[in-house]
Amino acid sequence: xxxxxxxxxxxxxxxxxxxxxxxxxxxxxxxxxxxxxxxxxxxxxxxxxxxxxxxxxxxxxxxxxxxxxxxxxxxxxxxxxxxxxxxxxxxxxxxxxxxxxxxxxxxxxxxxxxxxxxxxxxxxxxxxxxxxxxxxxxxxxxxxxxxxxxxxxxxxxxxxxxxxxxxxxxxxxxxxxxxxxxxxxxxxxxxxxxxxxx
Amino acid sequence: xxxxxxxxxxxxxxxxxxxxxxxxxxxxxxxxxxxxxxxxxxxxxxxxxxxxxxxxxxxxxxxxxxxxxxxxxxxxxxxxxxxxxxxxxxxxxxxxxxxxxxxxxxxxxxxxxxxxxxxxxxxxxxxxxxxxxxxxxxxxxxxxxxxxxxxxxxxxxxxxxxxxxxxxxxxxxxxxxxxxxxxxxxxxxxxxxxxxxxxxxxxxxxxxxxxxxxxxxxxxxxxxxxxxxxxxxxxxxxxxxxxxxxxxxxxxxxxxxxxxxxxxxxxxxxxxxxxxxxxxxxxxxxxxxxxxxxxxxxxxxxxxxxxxxxxxxxxxxxxxxxxxxxxxxxxxxxxxxxxxxxxxxxxxxxxxxxxxxxxxxxxxxxxxxxxxxxxxxxxxxxxxxxxxxxxxxxxxxxxxxxxxxxxxxxxxxxxxxxxxxxxxxxxxxxxxxxxxxxxxxxxxxxxxxxxxxxxxxxxxxxxxxxxxxxxxxxxxxxxxxxxxxxxxxxxxxxxxxxxxxxxxxxxxxxxxxxxxxxxxxxxxxxxxxxxxxxxxxxxxxxxxxxxxxxxxxxxxxxxxxxxxxxxxxxxxxxxxxxxxxxxxxxxxxxxxxxxxxxxxxxxxxxxxxxxxxxxxxxxxxxxxxxxxxxxxxxxxxxxxxxxxxxxxxxxxxxxxxxxxxxxxxxxxxxxxxxxxxxxxxxxxxxxxxxxxxxxxxxxxxxxxxxxxxxxxxxxx
Numbered sequence: 001x002x003x004x005x006x007x008x009x010x011x012x013x014x015x016x017x018x019x020x021x022x023x024x025x026x027x028x029x030x031x032x033x034x035x036x037x038x039x040x041x042x043x044x045x046x047x048x049x050x051x052x053x054x055x056x057x058x059x060x061x062x063x064x065x066x067x068x069x070x071x072x073x074x075x076x077x078x079x080x081x082x083x084x085x086x087x088x089x090x091x092x093x094x095x096x097x098x099x100x101x102x103x104x105x106x107x108x109x110x111x112x113x114x115x116x117x118x119x120x121x122x123x124x125x126x127x128x129x130x131x132x133x134x135x136x137x138x139x140x141x142x143x144x145x146x147x148x149x150x151x152x153x154x155x156x157x158x159x160x161x162x163x164x165x166x167x168x169x170x171x172x173x174x175x176x177x178x179x180x181x182x183x184x185x186x187x188x189x190x191x192x193x194x195x196x197x198x
Numbered sequence: 199x200x201x202x203x204x205x206x207x208x209x210x211x212x213x214x215x216x217x218x219x220x221x222x223x224x225x226x227x228x229x230x231x232x233x234x235x236x237x238x239x240x241x242x243x244x245x246x247x248x249x250x251x252x253x254x255x256x257x258x259x260x261x262x263x264x265x266x267x268x269x270x271x272x273x274x275x276x277x278x279x280x281x282x283x284x285x286x287x288x289x290x291x292x293x294x295x296x297x298x299x300x301x302x303x304x305x306x307x308x309x310x311x312x313x314x315x316x317x318x319x320x321x322x323x324x325x326x327x328x329x330x331x332x333x334x335x336x337x338x339x340x341x342x343x344x345x346x347x348x349x350x351x352x353x354x355x356x357x358x359x360x361x362x363x364x365x366x367x368x369x370x371x372x373x374x375x376x377x378x379x380x381x382x383x384x385x386x387x388x389x390x391x392x393x394x395x396x397x398x399x400x401x402x403x404x405x406x407x408x409x410x411x412x413x414x415x416x417x418x419x420x421x422x423x424x425x426x427x428x429x430x431x432x433x434x435x436x437x438x439x440x441x442x443x444x445x446x447x448x449x450x451x452x453x454x455x456x457x458x459x460x461x462x463x464x465x466x467x468x469x470x471x472x473x474x475x476x477x478x479x480x481x482x483x484x485x486x487x488x489x490x491x492x493x494x495x496x497x498x499x500x501x502x503x504x505x506x507x508x509x510x511x512x513x514x515x516x517x518x519x520x521x522x523x524x525x526x527x528x529x530x531x532x533x534x535x536x537x538x539x540x541x542x543x544x545x546x547x548x549x550x551x552x553x554x555x556x557x558x559x560x561x562x563x564x565x566x567x568x569x570x571x572x573x574x575x576x577x578x579x580x581x582x583x584x585x586x587x588x589x590x591x592x593x594x595x596x597x598x599x600x601x602x603x604x605x606x607x608x609x610x611x612x613x614x615x616x617x618x619x620x621x622x623x624x625x626x627x628x629x630x631x632x633x634x635x636x637x638x639x640x641x642x643x644x645x646x647x648x649x650x651x652x653x654x655x656x657x658x659x660x661x662x663x664x665x666x667x668x669x670x671x672x673x674x675x676x677x678x679x680x681x682x683x684x685x686x687x688x689x690x691x692x693x694x695x696x697x698x699x700x701x702x703x704x705x706x707x708x709x710x711x712x713x714x715x716x717x718x719x720x721x722x723x724x725x726x727x728x729x730x731x732x733x734x735x736x737x738x739x740x741x742x743x744x745x746x747x748x749x750x751x752x753x754x755x756x757x758x759x760x761x762x763x764x765x766x767x768x769x770x771x772x773x774x775x776x777x778x779x780x781x782x783x784x785x786x787x788x789x790x791x792x793x794x795x796x797x798x799x800x801x802x803x804x805x806x807x808x809x810x811x812x813x814x815x816x817x818x819x820x821x822x823x824x825x826x827x828x829x830x831x832x833x834x835x836x837x838x839x840x841x842x843x844x845x846x847x848x849x850x851x852x853x854x855x856x857x858x859x860x861x862x863x864x865x866x867x868x869x870x871x872x873x874x875x876x877x878x879x880x881x882x883x884x885x886x887x888x889x890x891x892x893x894x895x896x897x898x899x900x901x902x903x904x905x906x907x908x909x910x911x912x913x914x
């Protein structure tokens with residue numbers, strides 16, 4: 001048993017080594033969105049892609065939407081042809097799980113301006129990207145390289161106005177659009193833990 | 199009316215002091231009701247969570263957020279840093295956090311200015327936290343408490359509660375001081391390090407139930423939650439952790455809490471340590487097995503001297519002796535040749551030795567570069583190598599018996615001229631190679647120290663030390679060939695040499711038996727098929743010698759029969775029956791006595807835990823690292839360890855005897871050997887009864903006196 005445990009921790013240690021790496025190609029994934037359509041990351045090759053790990057009941061996510069700051073950012077980026085994918089990895093038994101129908105209603109009610117919302121209740125995409133928190137953000141360049149992973153901004157708080165903070169996603173996309181290298185490529189994500197299926 | 203007013207006031211007061219979010223109640227506790235100006239009292243923010251809910255430590259981990267306290271204090275009162283009680287590591291594994299369930303009291307020292315006016319003071323704080331269960335809810339509360347500033351100290355009813363929580367706050371502890379080093383170069387954004395407590399800081403070496411490290415938070419990097427436990431001995435806690443870097447340089451200094459669990463006891467010690475670029479003793483992993491001394495570095499010249507002397511002595515070690523027979527023969531047969539030729543053959547022999555040592559050095563460097571442990575004689579752990587060598591030495595014996603001829607020096611006995619010179623040169627070279635191959639399972643006095651030193655060094659030093667050993671091994675023959683005058687002391691060549699040659703075949707056969715015995719440890723009873731194969735090879739050699747080399751007719755048929763025998767013997771005996779390339783290694787995890795005879799020493803299998811357990815019980819320990827292929831070890835055992843005086847001594851001092859079997863080259867033992875700056879077996883250690891004392895390292899070649907006196911010292 002001890003050996004198994006030791007092996008397990010070793011695997012856990014090595015697994016983290018093989019997680020997504022800044023500067024390397026972002027791993028492709030296939031998921032189903034809340035409209036039942038199949039979504040592949042590689043479908044968006046040639047465009048900048050933002051991935052947001054999302055849970056509407058998490059007070060950190062909630063604050064970004066309740067203040068309207070997140071939607072503002074989504075609109076600004078959409079105007080520049082940036083793809084925004086919501087990944088919801090909450091398991092089906094959790095209080096915060098949204099059925100596709102509930103999710104569609106929430107998308108409209110919150111006025112979210114995103115390309116699509118992927119129902120990842122299996123946690124496959126979440127684990128592939130080692131998503132820890134909601135919100136945990138990723139920015140992928142047009143050539144498919146992962147250029148940013150981490151927090152949405154430098155203000156880890158479930159209240160107040162996020163517009164006063166330095167938004168790392170906006171900064172990374174702006175730099176990509178300007179053809180400059182991304183200055184802050186990695187930060188520690190903050191928020192609620194992702195409620196993965198066991 | 200008045201009563202209603204009091205009730206109302208009380209209600210308001212109550213509501214203010216105990217705020218309730220959804221699932222967490224907060225109140226402010228003070229250690230004193232009354233305190234004097236200039237005093238420091240303790241405030242405690244007491245958070246009580248509903249069952250299943252938790253709040254977060256100062257480093258929340260993968261998610262969550264640390265609880266904050268914002269003080270609103272009257273002038274003259276200053277709050278210190280929050281003292282955090284030891285948190286729990288909370289699941290799930292993919293999002294591990296550090297936090298508190300049920301209840302936590304966050305402690306803060308409040309200092310009162312010396313000029314503080316007397317009278318009541320209201321102390322207020324805004325507490326904010328994130329409480330999580332299935333989902334997370336932010337909580338906020340304003341709490342307050344009243345402190346009376348007066349001319350005396352009066353502790354409050356909550357003082358004992360606060361004391362109890364204070365004892366849960368990790369403090370620094372002289373017994374838990376750590377050093378750490380990166381395990382690999384920085385290429386990705388994740389990098390592992392090993393942290394190990396300084397041996398000198400430990401008092402007792404007992405096995406703890408569990409150890410973990412809870413790191414402090416940083417914006418620039420994150421020490422990831424999984425902990426690989428290398429050792430939980432209190433004297434040598436070793437953990438492997440992984441760091442994910444977000445920005446900036448790799449951290450050089452880390453801090454956090456080491457969490458010790460032993461029985462019902464669980465506590466944390468606050469630690470702070472530097473992370474070095476390399477492991478401290480030159481080893482690649484922490485030497486986890488026992489508390490042991492780090493030997494001081496030795497100067498290179500001294501090690502080269504040891505290497506030379508060791509190589510010289512190797513000539514007399516049991517492994518190399520059979521080859522000496524060949525060499526003597528070679529020299530005698532050349533004694534009457536012209537000096538230049540003798541000199542040349544001496545040099546060619548030396549060249550054979552040196553090139554073989556160069557090849558060994560290259561293998562060692564290659565193995566080390568690949569990240570494995572390398573050791574002297576490690577090829578003897580490979581059954582395939584043993585089978586090849588057994589076959590080769592069998593052929594050498596058969597050749598000496600005259601069954602067939604090869605281009606060994608012996609062939610030159612009755613032929614002269616150009617042919618002999620060619621054969622003589624090839625023979626001398628082959629002798630050098632064979633001497634080196636056979637020398638590797640032996641370490642000699644001095645050699646152990648030199649090789650142990652070399653194995654931990656850079657490639658050029660490894661090559662230098664290996665070549666020096668080779669030079670030592672070859673030096674007697676170089677000298678002899680340089681001063682052919684000394685060859686006069688050797689007998690004149692003649693018919694006796696044919697007989698001597700045949701006689702020298704028998705030490706070779708003895709070598710075959712020894713190798714066969716090593717092969718048996720890999721193949722078990724199936725080793726029979728190796729014996730069968732050797733017989734077929736011998737038959738083939740005879741047919742080749744008798745009918746191909748010496749025969750006049752049917753030469754082609756003889757050659758074909760020879761080839762069929764060799765191929766058939768190989769396919770049937772080695773491939774089909776022995777399955778020689780996939781030997782099963784013996785199960786070394788079994789425990790129990792390894793006693794060799796009824797009244798023999800009660801050997802137990804060596805494991806690091808066994809050493810620590812015996813030491814913890816206050817018993818002296820004898821450790822013998824040995825291998826089936828290590829002749830020096832076998833000789834030591836027969837002459838100086840498995841003898842009646844040592845057996846009785848061990849019994850009378852209630853010592854534990856541990857046997858480390860290095861036959862198949864297990865990594866754990868390689869690491870232990872490296873730790874004592876040795877590259878191979880034998881290594882015999884005697885751990886004194888006093889668990890704090892360092893083990894006594896015995897020399898490579900033992901006498902009963904050496905072993906007994908070491909045991910005497912250990913018993914004190």
